[in-house]
Amino acid sequence: MSHKVASTSPRNVAVLVFPFTSHPTALLRFVRSLSTVAPDMQFSFFNISRSNSSLFSGSGNKGCDNIKPYNVWDGLPDGYIPLSRNPQREHVELFIDNAPRIFERAIKEVEAETGHKFGCLISDALFWFAADIAEKMHVPWVTSWIGDIRSLFVHIETDIIRDKVGAPGQDNKTLEFLSGFSDEFQASDLPKEIVFGDIESPFARMLHKMGQKLPQAAAVAVNSFETMDLKVTEELKKRLQKLILVGPLHLVRPLQSVVSDDEDQQQEEDVCLQWLDDHEPASVAYISFGSLGALPPMEVVALAEALEEGGFPFLWSFRGNLEDFPQEFIERTNKLSIGKIVSWVNQEQILNHTSIGVHVTHSGWNSILESVSCCVPMIGRPGFADQHINMRSVEVVWQIGVRIEGGVFTKTGAVKALEQVLFLEQGKEMRQRIGVLKQLAQEAVGPNGRSAQNLRALVEIIKA
Missing domain, CATH: 3.40.50.2000 (Glycogen Phosphorylase B;)
Structure with missing residues (x-):
């Protein structure tokens, strides 16, 4: 010394x-x-x-x-x-x-x-x-x-x-x-x-x-x-x-400063972006519950069944156990190009893609800010820490998203929320309001x- x-x-x-x-x-x-x-x-x-x-x-x-x-x-x-x-x-x-x-x-x-x-x-x-x-x-x-x-x-x-x-x-x-x-x-x-x-x-x-x-x-x-x-x-x-x-x-x-050096991750991300290119604007649900977030198996099943039954295109960044999904769900949705499940994506790049219509999220603050700057409304399933109060602000202060009904995923509740944001007038209004916030963020x-x-x-x- x-x-x-x-x-x-x-x-x-x-x-x-x-x-x-x-x-x-x-x-x-x-x-x-x-x-x-x-x-x-x-x-x-x-x-x-x-x-x-x-x-x-x-x-x-x-x-x-x-x-x-x-x-x-x-x-x-x-x-x-x-x-x-x-x-x-x-x-x-x-x-x-x-x-x-x-x-x-x-x-x-x-x-x-x-x-x-x-x-x-x-x-x-x-x-x-x-x-x-x-x-x-x-x-x-x-x-x-x-x-x-x-x-x-x-x-x-x-x-x-x-x-x-x-x-x-x-x-x-x-x-x-x-x-x-x-x-x-x-x-x-x-x-x-x-x-x-x-x-x-x-x-x-x-x-x-x-x-x-x-x-x-x-x-x-x-x-x-x-x-x-x-x-x-x-x-x-x-x-x-x-x-x-x-x-x-x-x-x-800037985005390029956080691109992954892992060749496998980068290749997987490129495949995701190509997959998103084949979908209509604002039509895909991007699903991620953060670096630590993992849904209970029953909620994984409920959300998966809602996505498949409603025919909602989805990209799911999933860090849990793939065996939690319903039997053959991954094969069926992948074959029909309805859904894609990956272990990692650069969230910023994915949210910036024009085909993303909603972010299904744990309501962490970074995820909310990234959704705002990419003009993507949210469906929130908060878990712990500040996530509940974040989601309440999203829903009642800024009115740019909805909390999942009852606080946990059910098939009926997930279908209702996805339809609300992706197809109904309320979802269009959310996108308009989040567009204003995006402009303010960029100006800031x-x-x-x-x-x-x-x-x-x-x-x-x-x-x-």
């Missing part, structure tokens, strides 16, 4: 990554956007080894020489053996418990090794403790929230919600007591960590502390744009030192757009 005399530079930035689910990808995209605006700044990306290896391999990350990955301990003791049936949850909780020590140590080691002290700390918004680390370092703390502003707002208002709704909460309690929320939002739309789940779990406590600490941040960056939800944006600005909307970030980074990231201006302003905050 080097023992150089360290000098502070605002151009050296430490980035602390929550290394699970879609968080590392989203934070890297945010940092890459910053690095494009400020090529003279150096970003040290602190993340666990497995995640860094995935993120920084291939051509998708070329041209970002001012972002350097550093591996940190994953929080698992030597010889670790899972104690429960949910090893992923155990891993997350162990990492959360150790994260402050993990990152403080890594920062000190890199500063000693390089001879340069960091001038700013960027973290995933989940890391409330980054406020304390930044204070010790005498540098500004900037956070990145990867979800929608409405989901961020409810975490900041957790104490008020628990007081009004109770913990455990009342499912049908409406949320109109929150500024910017109508009585169409219900307590059941909230992330379970706020009022319903184990609110003393490590993850729930982290979210609660995050809501309490974020007002201390020099800036909170969110992957959205000003005109998407004006009222809640204004309310959040009153509660934070600086709210900066910088999205949609996938429009800031344009050279003189508000998100582009905000990104440049954020760079100045970091440098200051």
